[in-house]
Amino acid sequence: MSLPVGADYLSILRHLVALYDTGVTEGFSRDDVVYVARLARLDLEPSEVDLYAAQLGSILDHVAAVTGLDTTAVPATAHPLELANVLRPDTPGPTLPRDEVLSQAPHAEGGRFRVPPILGEAP
Amino acid sequence: MTENGSAARGWETVVGLEVHCELSTVTKLFCSCPNAFGSEPNTNVCPVCLGLPGSLPVLNARAVEFAMRIGTALGSSVEASVFHRKNYFYPDMPKDYQISQYDAPINVGGHIELADGTLVGIVRAHIEEDTGKTTHVGGGGRIHDADYSLVDYNRAGVPLVEIVSAPDIRSAEQARSYVTELRAILVATGTSDGRMEEGSLRVDANISVRRAGDAEYGTRSEVKNLNSLRSLGRAVDYEAARQIGILEAGGTVAQETRHWNEEEGRTSSLRSKEEAYDYRYFTEPDLVPLVPSAEEVAAVAAALGPLPAARRHRLAELVAADGAPAPVDQLATVVGLGLDDLVAAAAGAGADARLALARASNEAANRPDEARALDPAAFAELVKLEAAGKLSATQSKSVLAAMLEDGGEPAQIATRLGFEALDPAELEAAVDAAIAAHPAEWDRYRQGDAKVAQFLLGAVMRSTRGRANGKAVAALLEARRN
Ligand SMILES: [Zn+2]
Numbered sequence: 395m396s397l398p399v400g401a402d403y404l405s406i407l408r409h410l411v412a413l414y415d416t417g418v419t420e421g422f423s424r425d426d427v428v429y430v431a432r433l434a435r436l437d438l439e440p441s442e443v444d445l446y447a448a449q450l451g452s453i454l455d456h457v458a459a460v461t462g463l464d465t466t467a468v469p470a471t472a473h474p475l476e477l478a479n480v481l482r483p484d485t486p487g488p489t490l491p492r493d494e495v496l497s498q499a500p501h502a503e504g505g506r507f508r509v510p511p512i513l514g515e516a517p
Numbered sequence: 518m519t520e521n522g523s524a525a526r527g528w529e530t531v532v533g534l535e536v537h538c539e540l541s542t543v544t545k546l547f548c549s550c551p552n553a554f555g556s557e558p559n560t561n562v563c564p565v566c567l568g569l570p571g572s573l574p575v576l577n578a579r580a581v582e583f584a585m586r587i588g589t590a591l592g593s594s595v596e597a598s599v600f601h602r603k604n605y606f607y608p609d610m611p612k613d614y615q616i617s618q619y620d621a622p623i624n625v626g627g628h629i630e631l632a633d634g635t636l637v638g639i640v641r642a643h644i645e646e647d648t649g650k651t652t653h654v655g656g657g658g659r660i661h662d663a664d665y666s667l668v669d670y671n672r673a674g675v676p677l678v679e680i681v682s683a684p685d686i687r688s689a690e691q692a693r694s695y696v697t698e699l700r701a702i703l704v705a706t707g708t709s710d711g712r713m714e715e716g717s718l719r720v721d722a723n724i725s726v727r728r729a730g731d732a733e734y735g736t737r738s739e740v741k742n743l744n745s746l747r748s749l750g751r752a753v754d755y756e757a758a759r760q761i762g763i764l765e766a767g768g769t770v771a772q773e774t775r776h777w778n779e780e781e782g783r784t785s786s787l788r789s790k791e792e793a794y795d796y797r798y799f800t801e802p803d804l805v806p807l808v809p810s811a812e813e814v815a816a817v818a819a820a821l822g823p824l825p826a827a828r829r830h831r832l833a834e835l836v837a838a839d840g841a842p843a844p845v846d847q848l849a850t851v852v853g854l855g856l857d858d859l860v861a862a863a864a865g866a867g868a869d870a871r872l873a874l875a876r877a878s879n880e881a882a883n884r885p886d887e888a889r890a891l892d893p894a895a896f897a898e899l900v901k902l903e904a905a906g907k908l909s910a911t912q913s914k915s916v917l918a919a920m921l922e923d924g925g926e927p928a929q930i931a932t933r934l935g936f937e938a939l940d941p942a943e944l945e946a947a948v949d950a951a952i953a954a955h956p957a958e959w960d961r962y963r964q965g966d967a968k969v970a971q972f973l974l975g976a977v978m979r980s981t982r983g984r985a986n987g988k989a990v991a992a993l994l995e996a997r998r999n
Contacts, residue, residue, distance in 0.1 A: 478808040484579035487549030505558040506667035
């Protein structure tokens with residue numbers, strides 16, 4: 395299975411669930427693990443790739459079990475809490491002292507964080 | 518290649534714009550740090566906008582209200598919305614993700630009416646947080662050969678609304694007009710200062726070309742770094758010509774992101790060797806959904822004043838009452854700067870609306886802040902003095918400049934500047950003196966050389982230090998000829 399570029403994880407999960415529904419049970423492949431690890435800048439040993447493929451596969455099995463439930467009477471939610479519209483007034487509050495902020499960084503210069511040269515534009 | 522050249526060869530340019538607009542709230546989107554331009558680096562930061570562990574975002578109520586105002590002004594449907602994390606590794610966001618809205622944006626659909634009446638569709642206008650500002654040091658400031666980068670997080674977390682247009686724009690001129698109109702709407706709704714030069718308004722352009730009459734769109738490129746209306750217009754023309762060149766040579770256009778270089782006047786590919794970005798969007802677990810009630814949406818709509826398109830229509834009616842059409846550019850300038858109330862008030866006080874519009878769109882437009890503070894009665898008086906020939910156009914402009922500088926009554930300023938209207942005898946004497954001083958030119962004028970009239974008018978203006986009414990001088994010269 396190859397993950398569609400730009401897809402969000404809910405849709406990937408839905409995609410996987412759909413595969414289970416149609417009887418495809420190959421689970422989370424080694425390629426999927428390698429791809430997700432690269433996006434997360436994780437350097438995995440081959441043995442770890444196998445381990446996580448199996449573990450993620452079992453999580454997906456669990457998700458697949460949910461599809462067996464009858465949820466037609468359950469309204470869709472975007473958050474586990476039954477809350478909406480948590481807002482704060484637009485009034486300023488305290489900020490952190492700059493010296494304290496920059497003292498936490500490996501390098502600073504001219505009041506700014508100094509970071510290694512960046513390859514490519516901001517996405 | 519000019520737009521007309523490509524159109525003549527059967528090509529059509531297709532543009533969709535993505536405009537990021539910084540909201541003029543007091544604080545940031547998810548924390549109470551000041552939202553201020555020009556502060557010392559990293560002084561408007563806190564644990565939330567620095568992404569420190571354990572900090573939690575709380576949504577700014579005014580940012581939500583501003584987003585609803587923008588959506589309402591664009592004719593969008595204001596809907597229940599959800600925040601997502603957009604994940605990527607780049608030091609402009611210390612959290613390694615940006616909080617944005619993905620598949621459930623607050624504003625869906627709508628349109629913008631351009632000054633010429635064209636309708637451009639709006640796909641969506643969603644809320645998201647701005648990123649920090651990176652500066653590349655060494656290697657001449659270019660990204661690819663920078664020695665290192667410096668990051669300022671004052672801008673990280675500043676509230677943005679990203680407004681995405683449909684691909685309904687067909688030329689560089691329309692692209693500029695769209696941004697001008699959008700800026701006017703943002704200023705009119707009080708949601709943003711709309712200053713492109715300070716980065717309050719940032720534009721990305723999706724540009725493609727196709728054969729006129731084709732139903733399908735061509736492959737588009739996304740052009741970034743458009744920091745002015747001029748850059749936007751030039752980039753659209755350049756990119757359309759580049760794509761047409763490729764297609765006419767039998768090639769194919771690559772779908773890619775390109776960077777506009779204002780000095781070189783061209784775009785270049787930004788494609789890196791890395792794979793295409795996969796942002797792994799997922800719902801932000803630290804924020805709950807935003808569900809505006811019908812009452813809230815109605816209240817925002819009711820509080821919205823008249824928008825630029827409606828205000829242009831009102832002003833156009835006022836000016837065109839004299840039988841001629843109103844000048845579209847002047848209407849757009851005056852409404853864009855919020856000077857239409859001034860013109861309407863002057864017309865209401867009996868001044869000539871067309872002349873009031875002309876003065877407001879030129880001299881007053883140079884100093885919009887002062888012009889908005891002008892006493893409408895004084896402005897009306899100035900226009901009346903000029904319309905009655907008591908002030909020449911040149912004198913009227915000088916008096917207006919003085920009014921913008923210090924305020925005051927136009928008649929008094931005119932006296933102070935020595936702009937007493939010439940009495941008819943004085944004017945006739947000045948014209949006769951000019952004729953006597955330039956006999957050769959006068960002969961040519963009498964033989965029908967119209968260009969010499971300007972020269973003689975200039976002579977009269979010099980001798981009267983600009984006090985003469987140009988139309989009256991022309992009439993006198995004409996009378997003396999016969
Ligand atoms: Zn903050």
